[in-house]
Each structure stands twice: as structure tokens, then as C-alpha cells.
Amino acid sequence: MIKVSPPLMLAALLALAFTLAIDLAPQAGGWSQGKKSGNFLGLMVGDGRKLLASQFFTMADVYFHSGYYPSVFDSNSGEQKEIISASHGRKETEEEEKGEDFLGKPKNWIDAFGRNFKITLHTHLEQGNEREILPWLRLAADLDPQKVDTYTVGAFFLRDHLNRPDQAEAFLREGLRNNPDSSEILFELGRLYHDSSHDVNRARNVWELGIKKFLQLKPDEQKENRLVYEETAINLAHLEDEEGNYARAIDWFRAGQKVSLDPGSLNVQIEKVQKKISAKQP
């Protein structure tokens, strides 16, 4: 064995570290760009960020219910998040609310007594307190920019409940930059232009673009996103009806009928528009 002096060994190791650093630095830059982890949290947690984002999105729903929420051990823990259905304009009926009583009757005295120290009242945030869900949605969007629901739900609450359309638009634009083909984000953006800005032309353009994006999807994906197509088509039909373009309104209602689970309900709307057409004709 050849004896090497410690300073020489140290110098050799330093030279090796320096060479490796020069070689790996440009590649490391490429890795981080490839993973789109442009933020600190994303960089820290790597691919686990999607799981965390999903958890933060659930936290937004927990906050929306002020803590009254099923755990993973309760029977209806896997149901659709209510913040999502609220953003689609669905309001719960009394029966649905009863169905969400995941606690049921107390199973024993421990369970019964323990309920004194749990939130057992089903409530939703209101009167501006909806703002409390925003931090979780912001974190979810930072961790998983591809999760479309985060943007649509956040924008809906900002626009509809907190009266802040500018921030809703900025959030949706951010979502659209990260998901340029999302028809859901385009639908929500159209609603913002139509309901808040009253800009009919922009709403129409955005919704029509949403329809175009939907039609570019694969058949399986179209099946999954049927609801957004139906909602966009019906909203476009109402818009054309308001603008006096009755023929186009009927076309959009019929387009909505093709994917609707209850196509018969749209017949009434079509008949109304047809009456307007016949009243217009001399």
C-alpha cells in the first residue's frame, strides 16, 4: 500500500467534488425544469406533492363544513366534495343533508359521550367566511398545478361569494396557463365574463373555445367530462337566447341534450325558444 499524505488526499477529494459539481450543475437545472417544481414546496416534497395537494383540497372542504367532516373510517368518506358541487351551482336538499349525517346514532356510551366534544352540526361557511378555504386552495394549486378543480372552485368562491372577480380571473388565468386544454377552466372563465363582467362576446368566445377543447378529447375523456360540456352548451344556449339568436340557442340546447342524463328536461326550454321564433315571424 502506498501511503498518501492527508493534505494530498483532501486536495484530491476537493478536486473530484469540484469536477462533479461542474458536470452535474447544468443537468440538475434540467431536472427541476422537467418536473415543473417551480415553487419551494414542490421542490421539497417531489412527486408526493400531488398527495399533499389532494389533502389540502380536502382541508378546504373540511373548513367549508366548519369541521363537520367524515374521517377515512366513516362510511361516506369517499363522496364528492361539496365545494365542487357548490361551484357547479348545486344546492343540497334537506334529504341530501340528512344523508350526509355520517355519524348516525351513537353506537355505545363512549361514542355518545365523545360526541359532546366533537362538532356534530352540519353547517356551511357563509357571510364572507368562505375566505377561510382560500389558503388551502392556494397551497393545493401550488403543489399540483394540474388539479383543475382547485382553480374552478377557488374562482367560484372568489367571484360568487366574496365578490372579487378580478382575483377570480387571475386565478383562472393561472390555471389556464398550467392546463391550456381544460374546458372546465374555460367554462368557469366564461361564467365570470357573463355573470360578473357582463361581457357577452368574451363569454361566448371562451365557452365556444371550451366546447372545441372538449371535442378534441378522446372518447373516454369526453365521457368523464360530459357534465362540463352540458353546462357549457346550456349556458351558451341561454346567452344566445338573451341576445336574440334563437336558432343558435336551439342548436346549443340540442347539443346539450346529446350528453344530458335527463334530455327531456331541455325540451321545455327548446319549446320556449321556438315560441319566441314563431312570435317574431309576421
Place this chain on the structure above:
Amino acid sequence: MNKIIAVAGVVIKELYRRKDFYVLFVLTALLTVGAGAVNFFHDDKIIRYVKDVCLLLIWICSLVIAIVTTARQIPAEREARTIFPLLAKPVSRGQVIAGKFLGCWLATGIALLVFYFFFAVIASSREHTWPVLTYLEAAWMQWFLLAIVIALVLLGSIYFAAPSSTSTISFIVVGGILLLGGHLNNIALGQPEPMQTVLTVIYYCIPHLEWFYLSDFVVYNMTAPPWVKVLEATVYAVIWTGLFLMLAWLGFRRKNLTT
């Protein structure tokens, strides 16, 4: 009683001489203020996530203080051989156990008071309300939960070899009960026999620490549970604490301190 108070006084002095509490408090304060400083959608009225983060840190820190402080009490006395002059005072073994428990419990109580005062200042700075009763109930319940935990750790420190193993096992047990204790009966229903019976027996035999977690009421500004129920839970905590202290005393009474 004077002897018990004297032993407890030494434990309290030890807590404020050691740096554990100060480090944990500064860490909690920094993380809470850091979380509060983040601006979400230019809205300075958002507060619940800050309260959530702060209370979570308070729970973790108070458990760390209680478990770590208690776990080293008797092993440290044995290792430094100060247990012999202490018992020669004369102080009985039962009084040592009671004094150690009282000291640790009061010390964590003082720490809790400081933590909750900080929490109230942070929360009221944005909410502009001061729901003292809810805070008091939450702190009270947490303090009595810590009484059970301290008694349990004291019992563990009699039987386990080192403070590190006592602390680790205590953290697992307490964390397990807090997270799963209330759901064990639901989990049991989905299990085949004999696991179903085993889990059901465990469900009925463990102290239900999850009752003492009132943070949700504080975070979501809900009306706190009625005081009568809180007092009933307090009696439940006293019974479990007494049971663990009794078992600790029985173990310590027969313990050979020279090995």
C-alpha cells in the same frame, strides 16, 4: 403533603432551568407568525389556518414537554443516585411518585398557560374577539389530558429500561389513541374474528384521550361543549390518572433501586 409539594417544586425548577420549553415556545411563535405573514389573495382577514397551525404546534409541544420531562424523572434520580438521600429524608416512595407527578403536571400547566396566552393574542389580533370561555375550556381539557399522559409515562418509566424507550413508547401510545381511539369500534366492524373482538376490547379498555381535543371548537368558532360535560370528562381524567399513579406506585414500591 409538604413533602409532595417540595418534590414537585424541584421538578418545576428543573423545567424552567432547562431550555426545552423556551426552544419549543420560540419555534411555535416563529412558525405561527410565519404562517400568519403569508398573504393569500390579498385578504388580511383569513385567520383560521393560522389558529389551526398554532394549536397543532401547541398540542405537539405540550406533549413533548410532558412526555420528555416525565420520562427522565425517576431514571435520572436513580442514575445520579440522588434517589437514596431523597428517600432517606424521610420521603416515602408514594410521595416521590405523587411529587414527581404534581411537579410535571403543574410545569406543563404553566407552559400551557404561556402557549394559550400567545395563541389568544395572535387570534384576537385578526378576529378582534376574545372568546375567553372557549379558550379556557380547551386549555382545561388539554391540561387534564396531560395529567393522564404524565401518569402513564411515570408508570412506563418504572418498568422500561431507559427514558428514551419510555418516551418513544409513550408517543406511540398517546398518538395512536388520539388518532385512532375513537374509531376503533368502526375499524373492528370491518375485521374478521378474532381481530374484531380484540379491537373491541381495546376500544373499551383504553383512556379516550380524543375527548379532550377541543381545538376544532376554537378554530371554527363553535360554541364550546357545556361545562357539565367538561366536568364529567375531568372526573374521567382524574380516575385514569389515579389508576396509572396507583400502578406506578405499586411498581415503584417493589423496585430494587440499586440495580
